[in-house]
Amino acid sequence: HAQADTVKIGVILPMTGQSASTGKQIAAAIQLFQAQNGKKAGGKTVEVLIKDDAGVADNTRRLAQELVVNDKVVALAGFGLTPLALATAPIATQSKTPMVVMAAATSAITEASPYITRTSFTLPQAAVAMGDWAPKNGIKKVVTLVTDYGPGNDAEKYFSDRILLNSGQVLEKLRTPLRSPDFAPVLQKVRDAKPDALFVFLPSGQGAQFMKQFGERGLDKAGIKLIGTGDITDDDQLNDMGDVALGVVTTQHYSAAHPSPMNKRFVADFQAMHKFRPNFMAVGGWDGMRLLYNGLNASKGAGNDALMAALKGQVFESPRGQILIDAQTREIVQDIYTRRVEKKDGQLWNVEFDVQKSVKDPGKTK
Ligand code: DHB
The missing domain is CATH 3.40.50.2300 (Response regulator)
Incomplete structure (x- = not known):
């Protein structure tokens, strides 16, 4: 593929260290999502780059900077702990890069940058x-x-x-x-x-x-x-x-036992692929990919403000039930x-x- 036909999503996760289960769950969910939905969105091939910050905020900040400057990612995603998301917020703002928080759950995170949205939950x-x-x-x-x-x-x-x-x-x-x-x-x-x-x-x-x-x-x-x-x-x-x-x-917001047909399919497919049960982190990762694919389809593969606008106000069915991204706050609304x-x-x-x-x-x- 020529560069112009590809968009990259930079996913930063704790793949090692005390919060490694969060990284394991979200990376597994992203892999499942792309196996189920293909690698095309907005007319482009979506390439996911997964980086391990080991749960250390200085690493998250450095990796985010590299992903934006060197890899020219269209979006940043992941963020296993609140301090890791907060450390990245200024980079999202300065570079106008949409940032999808798939795990961290302190309420104030989405107020730290107008480029932050979230598919996890708030405490x-x-x-x-x-x-x-x-x-x-x-x-x-x-x-x-x-x-x-x-x-x-x-x-x-x-x-x-x-x-x-x-x-x-x-x-x-x-x-x-x-x-x-x-x-x-x-x-x-x-x-x-x-x-x-x-x-x-x-x-x-x-x-x-x-x-x-x-x-x-x-x-x-x-x-x-x-x-x-x-x-x-x-x-x-x-x-x-x-x-x-x-x-x-x-x-x-999420139980693997949620009795909807969509969740039953999600859990069965996830377990077939990975041999372990998805948790609430996995569903945040899977829905974060859905949010980005929908957004890229609407922006025709463009990033920055066009993509950010396309993330706001989305409503779709998740394995957890229906979710909405509040267009004003960029925060998730859910059951x-x-x-x-x-x-x-x-x-x-x-x-x-x-x-x-x-x-x-x-x-x-x-
Ligand atoms: C956060 C991390 C978690 O593992 C969790 O279950 C909830 C919140 C956080 O750091 O925001």
């Missing part, structure tokens, strides 16, 4: 739904536990504010560091506080270790319920968590489900039992 979307569910289901006194950075701040604030509004009580707000967290000391504090439930946000990849310690320290036996955003019952790890995960209720971990045919699944339709990001004030 306020997920956390507010739990702040409504818990007090209606016998949970009045809670302790919160979140990872001490952007999405954890959002989860803690939006869950706490909502449960207070619903006459609940937050006994204590606990945090663990992003890197190499030790859950033992905080779990002891939870035991001592004797809440009805512990609300947890941890980033994808930390749920299994947390769940193991929650069980080992007997918090479930002590009658403390576990609730949280769906990140802690992540489909990448859920099936290996064991019985301690049974009955855990979470709120989020948020309440789910309970159940065993079916010997496997653990997040089984959806309630839904809030078309949830905008509660974190957007404008």
